[in-house]
Amino acid sequence: MALAIEQHYDVVIVGAGMVGASLANALVCNPQRKPPSLLVVEAAAPLKSDDQILQPGFDIRSTVLSASTVEYFRVLGIWEHLVSHAEPIIDIHVSDKGRFGSVRLDSATERVPALGYVTENRALGLALNKALLAQEHVEVSAPVTVESISPCPGGMSLRLKSNEQGKEQVITASLVVLADGGRSGLPAQLGISQAREKYGQSALIANVAFTSHHNGRAWERFTPKGPLALLPLSDIDGMHRAALVWTHPDKDIQQIFELGDQEFLTQLQLDFGNRVGKFTKVGKRAMFPLALSTADEQIRPALVLLGNVAHTLHPVAGQGFNLALRDTMALAENILVSIAQDISPGDFKRLQCYVNEVNTDQLMTIRFSDYMTRMFSSSNLVIAGVRHLGMASIDLLPPLRNTLSRQSMGMRQARVRL
Numbered sequence: 400m401a402l403a404i405e406q407h408y409d410v411v412i413v414g415a416g417m418v419g420a421s422l423a424n425a426l427v428c429n430p431q432r433k434p435p436s437l438l439v440v441e442a443a444a445p446l447k448s449d450d451q452i453l454q455p456g457f458d459i460r461s462t463v464l465s466a467s468t469v470e471y472f473r474v475l476g477i478w479e480h481l482v483s484h485a486e487p488i489i490d491i492h493v494s495d496k497g498r499f500g501s502v503r504l505d506s507a508t509e510r511v512p513a514l515g516y517v518t519e520n521r522a523l524g525l526a527l528n529k530a531l532l533a534q535e536h537v538e539v540s541a542p543v544t545v546e547s548i549s550p551c552p553g554g555m556s557l558r559l560k561s562n563e564q565g566k567e568q569v570i571t572a573s574l575v576v577l578a579d580g581g582r583s584g585l586p587a588q589l590g591i592s593q594a595r596e597k598y599g600q601s602a603l604i605a606n607v608a609f610t611s612h613h614n615g616r617a618w619e620r621f622t623p624k625g626p627l628a629l630l631p632l633s634d635i636d637g638m639h640r641a642a643l644v645w646t647h648p649d650k651d652i653q654q655i656f657e658l659g660d661q662e663f664l665t666q667l668q669l670d671f672g673n674r675v676g677k678f679t680k681v682g683k684r685a686m687f688p689l690a691l692s693t694a695d696e697q698i699r700p701a702l703v704l705l706g707n708v709a710h711t712l713h714p715v716a717g718q719g720f721n722l723a724l725r726d727t728m729a730l731a732e733n734i735l736v737s738i739a740q741d742i743s744p745g746d747f748k749r750l751q752c753y754v755n756e757v758n759t760d761q762l763m764t765i766r767f768s769d770y771m772t773r774m775f776s777s778s779n780l781v782i783a784g785v786r787h788l789g790m791a792s793i794d795l796l797p798p799l800r801n802t803l804s805r806q807s808m809g810m811r812q813a814r815v816r817l
């Protein structure tokens with residue numbers, strides 16, 4: 400039976416993960432600008448800003464926030480809720496297991512207080528939800544799943560289903576922003592396919608404790624199995640901690656995941672060495688299969704794909720969310736200008752302006768993180784030799800090192816002011 404259309408919005412955001420919640424905040428953070436009528440639909444659970452946070456993206460992972468992301472979070476009023484949970488990265492140490500030599504990128508050379516900040520995803524979720532729930536111009540529907548989206552005159556029609564009462568509802572929007580993390584199957588329903596290239600690797604994530612303080616250093620270590628990153632976290636009860644991202648070939652990951660704690664720490668010590676003393680504890684573990692995935696179309700009339708559903712990157716270079724936030728800020732600016740000029744925010748020409756604006760940044764960032772992954776994951780002797788040469792030249796040539804740190808810091812693109 401066809402349901403009556405219950406409500407029309409200028410913008411509906413599907414998903415209140417890191418990206419959807421950031422966009423919602425960006426659209427309403429400046430009281431001087433006319434906001435769109437805005438609905439955020441989240442499948443997981445009612446949004447909360449306490450321990451009960453349940454959106455799936457805010458799991459046990461940690462995220463490296465680049466300098467431009469921190470700048471944007473200040474504009475969005477999110478940084479004030481996050482700063483006490485964010486550990487600064489003072490320098491980054493890049494090395495290759497079994498070879499001498501390393502590259503160091505440091506904040507003093509870059510003349511910045513920190514190269515980036517590491518925050519646990521849970522703290523990030525709390526900060527995003529807190530900022531969002533304080534906004535009077537945002538309506539949130541949760542736990543509600545968007546079951547289908549289809550074009551209709553003036554925009555898109557969405558069929559929603561409440562996950563608690565099972566009640567169904569149809570609404571329309573001038574613009575739908577799909578920020579579902581690639582979890583919904585909605586792009587396939589619309590005939591939008593994803594180009595997916597598997598790396599044959601999975602990342603094992605856990606927080607670990609050790610005996611020597613990290614002193615604000617992040618480590619990126621390349622092993623024949625794949626890259627291993629150790630990202631500094633704040634101490635808890637005098638315990639020195641870091642977030643581990645340990646990449647393994649898909650065929651080995653289950654076995655490492657299931658190791659007993661002591662055996663796990665011994666293996667880690669062998670791959671990482673003694674740079675932080677002795678590993679003493681490992682927290683809850685999670686696994687993520689890794690692939691480079693990009694949507695064939697990011698825009699259609701009245702539709703934008705944003706965040707992981709538009710592009711999912713290997714986490715080795717810590718760029719996925721940072722890139723998505725730069726897209727988000729550009730999209731928010733585009734929508735606010737449309738609203739101010741009385742143009743539909745789903746107008747295709749306006750959305751093309753958005754894509755043209757973010758296209759080069761996306762291409763460069765995707766290439767950078769793909770290059771880092773392939774270059775630094777291979778045990779092929781020739782590639783390992785080139786990698787070693789590459790690392791030596793990065794260390795010897797300050798302009799190259801500058802380019803690398805600026806790309807890792809996401810410094811070039813912090814432009815949108817809202």
Ligand SMILES: Cc1cc2nc3c(=O)[nH]c(=O)nc-3n(C[C@H](O)[C@H](O)[C@H](O)COP(=O)(O)OP(=O)(O)OC[C@H]3O[C@@H](n4cnc5c(N)ncnc54)[C@H](O)[C@@H]3O)c2cc1C
Nearest residue numbers: 414416417418442456463545579580706707714719720721
């Ligand atoms: C191991 C690992 C480490 C990483 N580290 C970094 C890093 O250091 N720096 C960095 O920049 N990036 C990092 N990333 C990338 C980053 O995690 C992603 O870019 C980010 O999670 C993308 O967020 P999202 O909002 O697009 O998706 P998600 O966080 O998946 O959010 C999607 C939301 O949509 C909701 N949803 C789905 N379907 C529906 C539906 N039908 N109806 C309603 N709601 C729906 C879901 O419930 C969910 O809450 C890392 C990724 C991994 C895997």
